[in-house]
């Protein structure tokens with residue numbers, strides 16, 4: 001195998017932090033090339049700490065926060081698809097898929113990671129990114145798709161494995177309040193978190209050694225948190241066994257399927 005390369009694709013700066021921050025750091029530490037592609041600069045996010053950003057400069061602030069997080073994880077600087085936060089469901093799908101196909105052809109990852117079909121809690125932007133990335137996985141190897149992109153540095157490429165990052169149902173359960181399922185409020189409407197059962201989860205990455213790195217990544221997204229609840233969540237993370245692992249579902253593979261739960265995104269790819 002050429003140098004192990006991992007590409008993660010998400011919608012907003014900080015989408016990576018809770019679900020895959022430890023995994024990105026772990027593979028970077030194992031000398032993999034790790035890329036993070038983010039569709040927007042998160043300008044529709046709420047400002048947790050008004051001293052850190054204004055509505056006008058939020059896109060620049062969040063871009064810098066994501067750059068800070070990527071440095072913490074030890075991965076390449078973030079790539080942006082340059083779309084507007086909150087509008088991904090109405091973006092021209094072919095154009096967005098083309099941008100991802102180009103990045104896949106340039107970076108040549110063996111492993112691609114994105115949201116599952118539910119986008120963790122049904123966020124329309126997350127679901128759009130899930131769809132684009134899944135289609136890009138299927139098209140990047142086909143020279144007849146987006147042929148105008150092709151150059152010496154941009155060649156058709158078959159990604160070996162596609163993973164969906166998913167929330168284990170135990171973690172969704174821990175986040176529920178007042179007996180109601182955990183949900184994210186968007187425009188006054190609750191979007192329930194979707195948890196996956198142990199039977200559905202194919203891949204568990206142990207990130208115990210990278211918890212502090214993951215925390216540093218999380219702390220970079222300072223405009224999104226209010227400091228008191230962030231400190232509490234941080235302690236929970238360091239204490240709880242569920243936070244010492246990140247969970248995935250293997251959705252496509254050219255190198256077979258695991259018999260049991262696998263513990264390495266590159267299983268079947270290493271010499």
Ligand SMILES: [Zn+2]
Nearest residue numbers: 011012015123
């Ligand atoms: Zn998001």
